[in-house]
Amino acid sequence: MNLHALLGGIVIVAVVTFGRRPTDASHTVPLGTPSTCAATGAGLVCDAIAGLSAALHNPILSSRRGAILPPRETSGAVDPMVSQANIEETICRPGYSRSVRPAYAITEEIKRRLMRSQHPGKPLADYELDHLIPISIGGARLNERDLWLQPRRGPANANDKNILAYVLWRLVCEHRVPLQTAQRAISHDWTQAYSVYATPENFAKYHFRHDAGEHDELR
Secondary structure (H helix, E strand, C coil): CHHHHHHHHHHHHHHHHHHCCCCCCCHCCCCCCCCCCCHCCCCHHHHHHHHHHHHCCCCCCCCHHHHHCCCEEEEEEECCCHHHHCCCCCCCCHHHHHCCCCCHHHHHHHHHHHHHHCCCCCCCCHHEEECCCCCHCCECCHHHHHHHEECCCCCCCCCHHHHHHHHHHHHHHHHCCCCCHHHHHHHHHHHHHHHHHHCHHHHHHHHCCHHHHCCCCCC
């Protein structure tokens, strides 16, 4: 098949599909573009078009990626004591994250030091000291390769990542996503992971609440 003809066909189908997409705000989540592919069984073509729609409409895919993603040196680090074999006794045990979370006196000093070097003069409240790989899915507690300052406001902010962390935790503990898959996805590019896992269906199913307690700063 002629490549130009194929690409032209995809563009036409995409335009038609986008024009028919529902605009009801109840079907949206903060960073994702809603997709009904899974519900309707429309298959790979629908998924591909929905992905293109998300790329076109998603505010996180912008020129501000330097402020949205962690610095290069923050590549993520995991707790060697957490593995797929023991998730039921570790991360999936109620209260696990709270029980292993570093003390405030320790994390506050780390946050102040990072603020002085990266955002001098800015209010501490504007940023959240975040585990790139959350403790709730086996992130290292005090390895600085897993710690960064994430904006609390603007596109793709700390609350958005909290949503992703919570959804991935549920998916891992329900054995729907392997632990290492979740860890790699969120550390490689958490905004892409959001588009894959924080779907409207998962968002609704798990009834994420930011005040859930297990997923505050340094979750």
